[in-house]
Amino acid sequence: MSPALVILGRKDKSPALVILGVLLLQTGAQGFGILPGNSQSHLEITEEAILNVTVQVCRGLAESQGNDFTFPSQPFTITGVAVACRAENSMKRFQQAITSIIFRNVRVDLLQALNASFHFDDESFISGRNIITTGLQTVKANNRQQNFEAAQDNLGKILHPLQDFYSHSNWVENGNEFPNSNLIRSDTSIGNIADESRATCRSCDGDDCSNNILEDIIQEQILTSGYFGIIPVVSTKPSGKCSHGGALDLTSRIEPTGGINKDMFDSEHGFLHTVAANLAVSATSEILENIRQATGDAPFLQMLGISRGSGKALCFVIDTTQSMSDDIAAVQSATSSFIDSQVGTLNEPSSYILVQFNDPEFGPLIRTSDPEVFKNNIDDLSASGGGDERELSLSGLQLVLSNAPQSSDIFLFTDAPAKDQQLKSTVIVLIERTQSVVYFLITGTGDNRRRRRSNGDLQQHKRISPSDVQLYRDMAQAAGGLVIEVENDKLLEATSIIGQMSNSSVVTLVQASVTPTQETDFETFTFNVDQTTNNVRLLITGNPTRIVLGNPEGINVTVGGMGADRLISSSQSVGNFQTLELKTEVGTWKVQIEATNPYTLKATNQNPLDFLFDFVEYIPSKNTFDVLDTRPTASTNGSLVVTLTGSDTATVTEVTLVESASLVEVQGVVEPQGRRNFLVRFDTIPSVPFVVRVKGNVNTTSGESISFQRQSSTSFQASKLTIQAEEDRNLMPGMVLSVPFSVNTEGTGGNVSIRGTTNNPLYTVSAPSTLLVEPGVTANGTVTLSVPLDTPSGTTVTLVIEAEDTGDLDINYIVLRISVLNPVMDFTAPVCEVLCIVNCVHNCNTTSWELWLRVSDGTEGTGVERVSLTQGNGKLNIRPAPDDANVILATYNASCDSPDVELLVVDRVGNVGTCAFNAFNTTSGGVASSLTQTPLSYAVLTLALGVMLSLNVW
Ligand SMILES: *[C@@H]1O[C@H](CO)[C@@H](O)[C@H](O)[C@H]1NC(C)=O
Ligand SMILES: *[C@@H]1O[C@H](CO)[C@@H](O)[C@H](O)[C@H]1NC(C)=O
Ligand SMILES: *[C@@H]1O[C@H](CO)[C@@H](O)[C@H](O)[C@H]1NC(C)=O
Ligand SMILES: *[C@@H]1O[C@H](CO)[C@@H](O)[C@H](O)[C@H]1NC(C)=O
Ligand SMILES: [Ca+2]
Ligand SMILES: [Ca+2]
Helix, strand or coil: CCHHHHHHCCCCCCHHHHHHHHHHHHHCCCCCCCCCCCCCCHHHHHHHHHHHHHHHHHHHHHHHCCCCCCCCCCCCCHHHHHHHCCCHHHHHHHHHHHHHHHHHHHHHHHHCCCCHHHHCCCCCHHHHHHHHHHHHHHHHHHHHCCCHHHHHHHHHHHHHHHHHHHHHECCCCCCCCCCCHHHHCCCCCCCEECCCCCCCECCCECCECCCCECHHHHHCCEECECECCCCCCHHHCCCCCCECCCCCCHHHHCCCCCCCCCCCCCCCCHHHHHHHHHHHHHHHHHHHHHHHHHHCHHHHHHHCCCCCCCCCEEEEEEECCHHHHHHHHHHHHHHHHHHHHHCCCCCCCCEEEEEEECCCCEEEEEEECCHHHHHHHHHCCCCCCCCCCCECHHHHHHHHHHHCCCCCEEEEEECCCECCHHHHHHHHHHHHHHCCEEEEEECCCCCCCEEECCCCCEEECCCCCHHHHHHHHHHHHHCCCCEEECCHHHHHHHHHHHHCCCCCCEEEEEEEEECCCCCCEEEEEEEEECCCCEEEEEEEECCCCEEEEECCCCCEEECCCCCHHHCEEEEEEECCEEEEEECCCCEEEEEEEEECCCEEEEEEEECCCEEEEEEEEEEHHHCEEEECCECCECCCCEEEEEEEECCCCCEEEEEEEEECCCCCEEECEEEEEECCEEEEEECCCCCCCEEEEEEEEEECCCCCEEEEEEECCCCECCECEEEEECCCCCECCCCCEEEEEEEEECCCCEEEEEEEECCCCCCEEECCCEEEECCCCCEEEEEEEECCCCCCCCCEEEEEEEEEECCCCEEEEEEEEEEECCCCCCCCCCEEEEEEEECCCCCCCCCEEEEEEEEECCCCCCCEEEEEEEECCCEEEEEEECCEEEEEEEEEEEECCCCEEEEEEEECCCCEEEEEEECCCCCCCCEEECCCCCCCCHHHHHHHHHHHHHHCCC
16 A cells, blocks of 8 residues: 555656656555556545535535535535535545545555555455444544544545555455445455465466456355455465465465556556455545434534534633633623624634633643533633632633644633743644744733722733733734734723634735844834735734735835825724735735834734645655644654645645745655645755645635745644554553654754643553663653543543753654543434324325334443424424433324325444334334334334323423
8 A cells, every 4th residue: 555645646747746646566565555547546436425415514504504505516526515505615635534534545555564454454344344334433532522634534534444455355356346344344345255275266367357256156146355464474474375466465476476457547457446446445534424323414414524614612711710700791791792703604613612811720621512511611710719810811821722622722811921931832833833823912901000900909001011011922923813912991892803813714925023133123014915805814813013005006005104094994902912904906015123121923814725734754765755743843744734725726836935034945756646736745844833834826716826825824833752652452441552762863852852642631641750862772661541430432632742851952843643442332223113104094084194203222231312394394393301311202193195204213333223103003113224113012002102191201
C-alpha cells in the first residue's frame, strides 16, 4: 500500500512524484494506491463514498423538512455537495473532516504495514472484521458523546481494512456484485472461509494471472485472500495458498507463484481493479449509512463537518472571582446578546462550551448544542472568592482548548493577571494544534477601580501590569486573536464587533503584533485585496499614534484625519480596539503605523475561498508522507500539504512561511497533487514563530483568472526536538494505559523536561519529569493514563506529551486522541412487538389505521435509544415505557392511503434494525427485516394492553 501517494492524490505531472511512484512500484504496495494512470486510491474511494452518502442524507433531510433539493452536478465535489446541503459555510470543515478521515485511513499503512489483519491479507478474515466492528462501535460511541473528531479518526482507521478487503480477497473473483455486509457486523458469518489446509491458487501462467484461483474455490464460493510477506521464509505461506503479489511480496515467488491483488491496474488482478474499487466505494457507503442510522442525520452530518451555521464551537472562559462582581452582569448580557445575534444565521455555532475559572478552582467544562441551555448556564454564574489578585485564567483556557474542536472561537473575560503562567507553553501548543482564535476581553485596566478581596477588605485595584497584559497578548498573537482592554459597559459593543469576525467565511489577509523597540516605531504592512473580496476590515488594538492607509491607486489618508472617508466606509472604536471597514479596491493596500506602545493589526475579508494545511513528514524507509501531530523540525527541510477549499477552480502558485516578528519570508516549492491538494517543500523551516501565507489564482464565473492571497490566523513554531508516540488502542475505564514515547534532538541536547496533560483534571496521567536526550540517541519514556470507572464510552482523552529543552527555550509536543470504550456485549438491534394493530382490512368504514408497538432490546441488551420513521407519512408517537427505561412504546397512525411504514430502531451502542408493517396485513405480527420477530400470543398481547391501559400510558 502506498500511503503517500494516496494522501497526495493523483500526481501526473510532478517529476518528484513520478520518481516517488517508481520507488513505490519497486517496493510494491499493499492496498489501493495511485499510479500515473487511473487507478483508484483510498483517497478517491473514501471521498467518493462520503460525497455520495452526504448527498443522500441531505436529500432525505430536505424532503423530510419539505424543502426542495437540487442534486449537485456530477462528479460530486465538496463545494457542490456543501451547496446542495445548504451548508455553504461548511465547505472548509467538510474538507477538513474528509482530509482527517483520509489521513487516518492512509496512516494504517505506516503503523500497521505488516499487520495482515489491517489489510485482510493472509486469510485474516476474523481478526480483520474484528478491527472493523470494534472500530465501528468506537465511532458510534464517539458520536454519542459528540466527539466528532475522534469519530473521524476511528472511521479512517476502519475504512482502510474495509476497502482493502475488495482488493485483497477473492470476493470479486467469486462473482459478488455487492459488498459483504457481514464485515460491518459481528453476529454473522463472514462467509465460507477457506480452511488452513485448503489449496486456493495455482501458479500464474508466466505474467498471466487471470486464472490462478482454483475453480473449486470459485464454484464453492470459498473466501480466501493473498498471503503477503517481505521475509523469504517458506512457512509464511501455507502450501497451495494465493499470494498478494507485487515486487515486495516475497511469498509470490513461492509456489503457487503470482498474486491476486487488485490494488492497481497493473497488479496481478489489475483487470478487476475497477470492479474492486467500485465495491470498496459501495462498502464505504454502506458503513457510512450504518453510522448515519445509528447516529441520526444531524449528528452524522456534524461528524462530517456539515452544518447550517458556522459549524464552529463558541467558547466562553469566564473569570468568576470576587473582583468580577461588577463585571459579571455585563459579561452575561454581552455573551447572551452575542449568542442571540448568531442563532438562526449562517454564523450559528454548532456547539457551545463554557468554563469558569476562579482560584484555586476552575471548571468544570460545560458543553451543549442548545443556545438556551448555554445562556442559562452563563446566567447561573456568580462572582465570589479568588483570594489574591491573580487567577487561574490559563487553567480555564487550557481546559477549553483541550476539549474544543478545530478552529473554535474562544472569548476569555477577566480583570486579572494569570496566576498559572507556567501553563503558557501548553496553552500555546493547544492553540497551534486546534488553530483556535482566542480573544481576551480585559476589563478594569483603565481606572483605579477598587477590588474586593475574598476576606472582604477593600483593596486598591491595580492596573494589570504591562508584562501581565503581554502574556495575554503573546497568546492572542499565537491564536490570531486580540487583547481588548475595555470598560465593562463597553463589553457588549466589543463582543458584537468581534462577532462580525467569527463568521466562518472570514479569512485573514495579514496579521502582526508589534512591540516598538524605539521611542517611536514606524512600520509598513501590505496586503492584497482581490476581486472575490468584500467586507475588508482592519482591526487594530493598542491605540497607535498614527495610522496612514494607502489604497492601490496611491491615495493616502490618515485615519481620523481629513478625507479619511475616501478610503474608509465605516469605523468603530471601543476601549483600545478599533475597526475600519475599507472601501473595496482591488490591488495592494498599505498600512503605515506609528506607535510607542505595543499594538496588533489584523486585516480580514469575507470569502469562502480559504485553505487548510498540515505539516507532513517524509518517511524515507516507506517512501511516503505522514501528517505530523507535532511541531515540525526547525532549521531543516520540511513539507506541508495545502488544500484549497471553497472553490473548484482555484490553484496555488506560492506558499510562504512568514516569520511573525521580522516578516522574513521562506518560500516553498509547490507541487500540485490533484484534488485541490498541493505539496509544498521548504529548504528550511524557521526556528521562530511564523504564519503560513498562500497565494494563488482563481477563475471567476466569467472565466477570468484573478489572484488571491490568504494567511493562517494561527502562528506556528518549529522545534529542534522531535517526539514520537503511537497510540492505537482504546482505553477501558479502570484500566491503565501505557503510552511509550521517544524524544530526539537536533540541538545540543541535555535534560529535557517532560509534561503529560489531558483534557480533564479527573484523568490520571503520569510522565517522567525529565529525560536525558543526547544528540543522535533516541531517549525513551512512558506516560501512563487512566480515567475514572464511570467515564462514558466514546469519551475522548486528549493526551498532550510535551518535551521542553529549558536551555534552548525549545518545546515540542505530540497530541494523541484516545477513545474510551467499554467492552460491548450487545450485538443485536432492538425488536418491535405488535401490541395492537387496527388495520385497514378489519375496519372497512375507517380510512385510517393504527399500530401499537413495544420496542425492546432484550434482557441482555443495552436498551432502546431511538425509534424513528424512515418510511410512511403518518404520525409516530413515542414514549419510554413507564415500567422499563430500556423499552420504548410507539404508536403510529396513518391514512389507509399510506399503508406502509418502516421504523428505524437503534440501541444504545448503535445496533441498527428496521421494523416494517403494512396496513392491509391481517395478522398482528409485523414484518421485520434484519431482526427476528417473536410472534406474540394473544394472552401476552391482552396482558400488555391491559397493563398499558391501566397505567394510562397512552
Ligand atoms: C450511495 O449511498 C447510498 C446510501 O446512502 C447507497 O445505497 C449507494 O449504493 C451508494 N452509491 C455508491 C455508488 O456507493
Ligand atoms: C502615498 O504614500 C506612498 C508611500 O507609502 C507614496 O509612495 C505615494 O507617493 C503616496 N501617494 C500620494 C498621492 O501622495
Ligand atoms: C481557469 O481558466 C484557465 C484559462 O481561462 C484555464 O486554463 C484553467 O483550466 C481554468 N482552471 C480551472 C481549474 O478551471
Ligand atoms: C529507545 O528505543 C529505541 C527503539 O526501541 C532504541 O533503538 C533506543 O536505543 C532506545 N534508547 C535508549 C536510550 O535506550
Ligand atoms: Ca487569586
Ligand atoms: Ca441491542
